Amino acid sequence: MQLMHCQMLKEISDDFLQMVSGTVLINYHRQGYGGIANLGLANVLVNSNYWHGIGKVTLMDGEIRTLVNHKKVQPLKVLLLDGSGLRGQDLNSLLLNNQELQILGLFSLRIISLPRCFCYLKKLNVLVFRGCDFLEKIDEIAELTTITVLEVSGSCLIESVPDNFFQQMTQLRALHFSDLQIKVLPKSFYDLTELRWLILKGLSHLTELKSLKKCQKLMVVDLSGAASLPTFPEKNLKSLSKLQTLNLSNTKIKSLPILHETKELTHLSVSSCRNMDRLPSIRSLTNLQVLDISWSAIMDFQDKSFESNSSLKILDLSGTAIPWVPFNISKPCACNLVKIEAKFFDCLEKLRVLNLSKTKVKDLPCLSPLKNLHQLLLSGCLNLEKLPSLASRKLEELDLSNCQALTMIEDVSFQHLPRLRRLILSNAEIERLPDLNSLSNLEELNLSGVISIERVDFIEHMSKLQHLNLSETLLEQLPSLSNLKGLKHLFLRACQQLEALPPLEVHHNLETLDLSQTAITQLPFLGNLSNLRTLLLNDCPSLEDFENLEMLHISQVENLPCGISNLTQLQCLALPSKKKNIQAADSNKVTGWHQKPSELHWSFSIVDGMVSNTGRALISYNDSLFVEFLGSNPSLLDTTSNHLLISVHPIEVQNGAEDLVLCLIKSYSFLQH
Known part of the structure; x- marks a missing residue:
């Protein structure tokens, strides 16, 4: 459901939903730390004079409504309706008959303007328009005096909002405008003294934002994607002392305000701010958990140390031009990150995500202080020669893909990583694969392009494996896969030494099987792979089952060998050549x-x-x-x-x-x- 996805509701049982409690901040995209801004109902509706709780709700015919006691008919308080839920009813009459509504969510409706009856919804607290692509005007909302939360997102035909739009919304606490075409905010917006959440995502035409000094209760300001916005309205954030999240990603803003007075700030993001070349002092931000300056033009830190930022959990420097990230910063030069000094991580015990992808670091300092590290991302570090000891028993993801200077990983590196779920070593120039037998909780293993691999017996113990990629290796033989019953994706492309596969009958969850460009001579029976969606056999000239198969007529898909014709979920099928050496046409x-x-x-x-039964299959020839x-x-x-x-x-x-x-x-x- 829409509200559950954005953390407004949670499911208690099959028939009941409950409002999420506690502080809800921007859900950052790395394992719960980034990306999607929500409405923060758990914060903005607390102590509201008009709010009496969401009550019990139920799902009925594509709509979410409040439960009705058939012995005593109660007025409808909650209505969440998508485009298919109207069933021909007129929206105007529907709302006229439900004037006691407190929460109204309208999703993907094909309406151009709003009915006049909106002015009769005198008790409405929460109003959400999401994905109403044809909506051009929302003027009628201006008469809702009790509104506390307002979202209008995805209505890309809205070009302006009347200046008096917010004049009567004195209780508005959360405002979410995204992907609209407005250039300026209405004048009445700047008088919203109760506003806590301000989300203006993807307003690519917004060119001006005036002072927010009257909005002193703001907790979240998200201007990400306001690609035409040149400046932030405040020189300092003294008037916004309660601010917890500031997201200016993908804007033209050149400089950040002074941050000394925002000690409650936990999330700061200026990702892809290509005009911003300097980060102000963050020493006073003792509660800062996320600092994302990735792909910005920032080349310098003002602070000499991060010692006071002991709460920092995510530091993303990927794609930046920062030359040094030391414990004590020396004079920078305009080049990519090449060195991290020895003591840099000593004060970052709470760090959970470290992303240094595509930097020029040759080695890393000791990572033993990072005992809470969940993700270590070093993809594309072409100069990285050595991987330090990994001491975090909480590490869940390690990405060393395309680390072409990394030729050796010590066996002890993976012996104390019981929680590791994702290991990516694709295209790393490792001369000898370290011992992976202890990684029993792996869900994804990518060794594609690691040409030193000839055997992978260790995967027999990885019973939780779902994604296995051994493409472009010198693999000669696969061990038994019978213990990998949860395997969903198996990639063996261009394993030119591989001539046989083990039985696959038990792999009912398998969705992808890529055997292209292998030396496979015979396929095992595939008819039991009831969930298989992609089967790639192109450039497998040695396959015996296809040697005598005449050029496939499109009506002959039902006669394919090895049980392929029984794969009812198959969406993509690439067949082998019938000749070992096809001459050019x-x-x-x-x-x-x-x-x-x-x-x-x-x-x-x-x-x-x-043609019957073939519309589901995609047949590929080379x-x-x-x-x-x-x-x-x-x-x-x-x-x-x-x-x-x-x-x-x-x-x-x-x-x-x-x-x-x-x-x-x-x-x-x-x-x-």
Whole structure:
């Protein structure tokens, strides 16, 4: 449900929801520390004269309503309604019949303006419009004098709000405007003295924000995504002494206000502020838990030490131009982070997330003080040569992907990490894999591109593994996977020494199986993999089960071997070539291409929704095999046919970027032009 997702409600039982209690701050995206701003009802409705609790609610026909006692009819107090819940009823009459509403949530309604009946909702405390894409005006809300929480998000056609809009909303405590097209806030906004939460996310056209000095009770200010906003209105935050969260990410703001007077501040984010090159002193922010300056232009710290910031849990410096992050900072220079001094982590015992991805550090200081560290992210640290001892028994994620200078990891590194759930070593130049036998709680293991790997017997003990990627390794044999009953994704792409698979009958949870570009000669029976959605067998020329299979006609999907035809959930199927060495297609047939298909390494995927039982499957052919397929199915290119969808994309994807072209084929002219 929408309110449960944004932490406004929690489920107590199948029939009851309860309001979330306690302080709710911005949910930062790294394991509960970042990203989605919510309304903070647990804070803003406390001590409200109009608020008497949400009561008991129930789910009925796509709507959430207050429970009704059939012996005594009670007025409806809570109504959460999505676009499909109206069932033809007129919104105006619906609200006229429920004038006692206290909470009204309208999601994805196809309305342009609001009905006049809004002025009759005299007891309304909470009003949420979310995803109402066609909404152009919200002027009628101005007459709601009891409103305490207001959200209008995702209505990108709203370009202005009347100046007197907030004049009668004297009790407003939480305001959430996101993805609107307004350039300025109405004048009456600046008189909202009871405001606690101000969320103005994604207001890309907002060019001006005036002084917030009258809003002295503000706890959260989120201006992230206000990409046209050049300045923050206050030079210091003395008037906003209760502020706990300040998010200025993705704005044009050049400088932060002086932060000395905001001792309650816990979250500070200036991520992707490309015009901001300096961070003011944060020494007085003793309660600061999150400092995110990632991808900003900041090149300097004013403070010599973080010793006073003992509550810091997240420090994100990824993508910055900071040259030094020492215990005592020396004169900086304009280069990427290359060194962290020995004592830097000594005062950061509460740090939970350390993200130094894509920096130029060669080595790290001792991490033993970081006993509460949950995530260590070092992806793309091309110069990192040595990994220090990992002493945090609470570590859950370690990412060393693309650490190309890291050739050795000591065996002891993983012996005391009982909570590790995610280990990413992809494309690391490790000469010898350390002992991983103790990692019994791993849920994701990515060793793709670690060419030193020939055996992975240790995975037999990883019974909780869900995601296993061994692509592009020298793996010769897989051990038994029978103990990995929760496995969902298995990637073995380009394991060119791998000729056989163990039985897979027990893996009913498997959703992805990638065997492309392997030397597999025979598939195990796959018909029991009831949840399999993606099966990739392209460029497996040695597969015996497909050697005698004639060019697949699109009506023959039901006759595939190894139980593939029984996979009712299959959405993507890439078939192997029937010849070990497919020659390039005759150049006369592909004169429109600058190179022959086999040289370009294109993959062609085909969907025909008009043929029974094939609309669910995506069939993929590579290079000239696609041309041969068209030759075997000429009727599909009939000019009267409009149901064949062709997806064209490169087989090799560089740097994570993939160009995708979708075409509707009606004639052979596609191959000629």
